Amino acid sequence: MSRFAYVNGRFKRHSAATVSIEDRGMQFADGVYEVVGVHHGKLFGMEDHLNRLERSLSSLQIPMPMSRKALSLLFERIKRKNLIENGAIYLQITRGIAPRNHLFPTNCRPSIILTALRRDAYDKEKVLQGTKVITLPDLRWKRCDIKSISLLPNVLAKEEAKGKGALEAWLIDDQDLVTEGTSSNAWIVTQEGELITRYLGNEILGGITRKVLLKISQAGKLKITERAFSKEEAYQAKEAFLTSTGTFIRPVVQIDDHKIGDGKTGALTKELLDWYETYLNEESDGT
């Protein structure tokens, strides 16, 4: 089946879609992105993604290239053109095309790319087997709250994780505290049953899945604390998991050489997975 991409006003065959060599995204990683999940044919959490996009753009002084409504329509169109039932839509907005110069160009229009990615339907049995993460120093810049396309430290850490048989790397700051994963947020459940994830700040991306899970957990009256936790605390946790648009909730059963709990997906993580699944299905049944 043909895949289609959207580049600066036009839909093109994915294989024929290109950007300028002077796009500032290519020259300076001067841009931002969003990944919006598609579940049962419906875009999930669009409002939250648009809010985060606007925040990222304004942090870099890149104007929003079109209205939220127009952008939402583009998401719908790329989803339909690519017949995506389960998957994700990738959006990238850069400052635009200009001769290479560190200074912001004047009269530069932002460049927009949208692509679509099809994924297999969610395989719960496989997810419940749990996964391994490793820890690595957090080498990223000091504005990880911006969803910048500059992802080299994330890419390197993810590759190292793969080499060690892990799905993800949890990044550790100068105080030995876990910030987040290379493309996910990090969570633990303490021996006392308290759900912990790091507070929002410049050190982490405010994940949309994180936000949804906090909402669901609060509704379920769980004891939740948004605070930093150390690598050592994570090793001693009763349960652990990570969250992202791509992985939803992924149980973590090993961190470095430490088994988490009994080395199997924890009871609370399982419950949260069920709650999240129900929420996702309800939202997808909406419109």
Ligand SMILES: Cc1ncc(COP(=O)(O)O)c(C=O)c1O
């Ligand atoms: C660094 C980082 N943290 C967290 C997340 C999770 O965010 P979301 O739940 O919005 O996918 C991502 C997703 O790409 C990420 O790149």
